[in-house]
Amino acid sequence: MNSFLAAFLSLVTLVWALDLPPTPAGVALPWALRQHALHLTGLWSFSLLSLAILLATRPTWLERPLGGMDRLYRLHKCAGIVAIGFAALHWLVELSDDAIRALFGREGRLPKAHDTGLVEAMRDAAEGFGEWAIYALLAMLALTLWKRFPYRPWRQQHRIMPMLYVMLAMHAAFLAPTDYWAGTTGLLLAVLIAAGTASAVQSLAGRVGRARQVGGTIESVREPAPGLTEVVCRLDRGWRGHESGQFAFASFDRSEGAHPFTIARADRGDGRVTFQIKALGDYTRGLAARLRPGQPVTIEGPYGRFDHRRAARGSAQIWIAGGIGVTPFLAWLEALAAAPQDVPHADFYYCTPRRADDPFVPRLEALCAQLPTIRLHVLSADRDERLSARTLQGALPDGAAAEIWFCGPRHFADALRHGFRELGARRVRFHQEAFELR
Numbered sequence: 180m181n182s183f184l185a186a187f188l189s190l191v192t193l194v195w196a197l198d199l200p201p202t203p204a205g206v207a208l209p210w211a212l213r214q215h216a217l218h219l220t221g222l223w224s225f226s227l228l229s230l231a232i233l234l235a236t237r238p239t240w241l242e243r244p245l246g247g248m249d250r251l252y253r254l255h256k257c258a259g260i261v262a263i264g265f266a267a268l269h270w271l272v273e274l275s276d277d278a279i280r281a282l283f284g285r286e287g288r289l290p291k292a293h294d295t296g297l298v299e300a301m302r303d304a305a306e307g308f309g310e311w312a313i314y315a316l317l318a319m320l321a322l323t324l325w326k327r328f329p330y331r332p333w334r335q336q337h338r339i340m341p342m343l344y345v346m347l348a349m350h351a352a353f354l355a356p357t358d359y360w361a362g363t364t365g366l367l368l369a370v371l372i373a374a375g376t377a378s379a380v381q382s383l384a385g386r387v388g389r390a391r392q393v394g395g396t397i398e399s400v401r402e403p404a405p406g407l408t409e410v411v412c413r414l415d416r417g418w419r420g421h422e423s424g425q426f427a428f429a430s431f432d433r434s435e436g437a438h439p440f441t442i443a444r445a446d447r448g449d450g451r452v453t454f455q456i457k458a459l460g461d462y463t464r465g466l467a468a469r470l471r472p473g474q475p476v477t478i479e480g481p482y483g484r485f486d487h488r489r490a491a492r493g494s495a496q497i498w499i500a501g502g503i504g505v506t507p508f509l510a511w512l513e514a515l516a517a518a519p520q521d522v523p524h525a526d527f528y529y530c531t532p533r534r535a536d537d538p539f540v541p542r543l544e545a546l547c548a549q550l551p552t553i554r555l556h557v558l559s560a561d562r563d564e565r566l567s568a569r570t571l572q573g574a575l576p577d578g579a580a581a582e583i584w585f586c587g588p589r590h591f592a593d594a595l596r597h598g599f600r601e602l603g604a605r606r607v608r609f610h611q612e613a614f615e616l617r
């Protein structure tokens with residue numbers, strides 16, 4: 180993620196540096212440096228915001244290069260946070276003229292642009308847009324990082340983002356130096372403004388993901404255990420089917436909007452999808468009591484690239500599910516049971532709070548009984564059975580490369596990654612399906 184953003188920013192910087200105009204005669208170095216810093220921080224911030232808003236439209240063509248929709252969302256979040264950081268820096272550089280004047284004097288300042296009429300009015304307005312948008316972005320960043328702020332109001336306020344983007348696009352278009360437009364930086368800005376504005380309009384018109392939405396009805400609703408809802412939906416024509424391990428956005432209720440859930444069964448080509456939904460918050464709590472067979476649903480997807488077939492040949496496969504993170508593995512196992520020739524050798528660790536009353540354990544045991552090369556290990560937290568990087572490393576043949584496929588709580592994944600780093604395990608690749616988009 181970080182290396183992608185670093186490469187993206189390096190490219191933007193290179194384009195900017197390629198046609199950097201010479202400093203006009205008589206301009207002192209501190210003022211020239213301030214001007215470059217102002218333009219570069221503005222360009223970094225705006226290009227990252229354009230990337231973030233493009234990613235928010237769920238572009239499926241980027242799933243393959245970026246590794247799946249959940250990673251794309253993480254990149255969206257990361258790009259947005261760094262963009263706001265650069266926007267704040269841009270604003271501080273803008274405010275730095277008093278400090279430069281106090282330290283180095285007025286001599287050698289850049290000559291002021293003298294616009295008139297409409298251009299002057301537009302530039303003044305663009306400056307105001309930029310300033311207000313930065314305040315709004317900083318407020319939004321604070322709410323995003325404050326994890327206790329509830330998801331629903333956060334999502335509502337996040338909807339103003341495309342409006343803010345349009346304001347910032349005007350700021351960039353009217354305040355970028357005029358000579359940019361004759362060179363590569365102008366070309367880059369034009370592409371960013373066009374792609375970003377088109378994405379913002381798509382979001383404002385409520386058209387994100389529209390091409391992948393299909394209607395359907397709820398066929399059955401069960402509560403296999405307290406706090407767990409199983410929903411089977413029958414979809415209308417137009418559903419393109421799914422790969423095991425993929426997820427979809429399900430809207431059971433228009434006013435609530437769409438929630439992402441993994442499709443917990445393999446595709447049988449019958450237009451049915453099954454979700455196993457754990458009560459993890461306001462909406463999912465008590466869901467079984469609110470849903471009824473026959474109720475209309477809208478499903479958008481499928482998305483994601485959580486697929487063990489992407490593993491490198493010859494490496495040991497370790498599958499780890501924590502709690503409700505078992506859902507993609509249920510779909511994998513079902514698909515493999517129907518295609519025994521494709522079954523890999525894998526150690527599958529399912530970590531559950533209480534094995535005794537977990538409805539997934541008998542299902543996993545039944546599926547794995549048909550797949551002798553998948554070794555199921557059920558670890559129950561109430562019996563103090565814990566999984567650690569050391570245990571996993573110890574089970575690997577000496578020096579063997581391993582591919583870990585993980586779906587579960589974030590702190591569990593972080594602990595395992597940290598453990599592998601501490602052990603110096605270099606030949607371990609970690610694939611994680613993130614159950615969090617915010």
Ligand SMILES: Cc1cc2nc3c(=O)[nH]c(=O)nc-3n(C[C@H](O)[C@H](O)[C@H](O)COP(=O)(O)OP(=O)(O)OC[C@H]3O[C@@H](n4cnc5c(N)ncnc54)[C@H](O)[C@@H]3O)c2cc1C
Nearest residue numbers: 330437438439440441456457459460461462463506614615
């Ligand atoms: C790729 C993916 C696959 C998932 N698969 C499953 C699954 O198979 N079974 C399961 O039980 N859970 C799954 N989840 C988690 C599930 O989406 C959330 O638990 C659910 O949306 C919580 O909603 P809530 O309103 O009850 O909780 P809240 O308390 O409102 O939210 C809790 C957290 O859930 C996430 N969330 C809430 N609403 C949305 C939304 N509309 N869009 C995106 N994220 C949201 C946010 O991170 C939020 O902080 C998956 C999540 C993702 C990203």
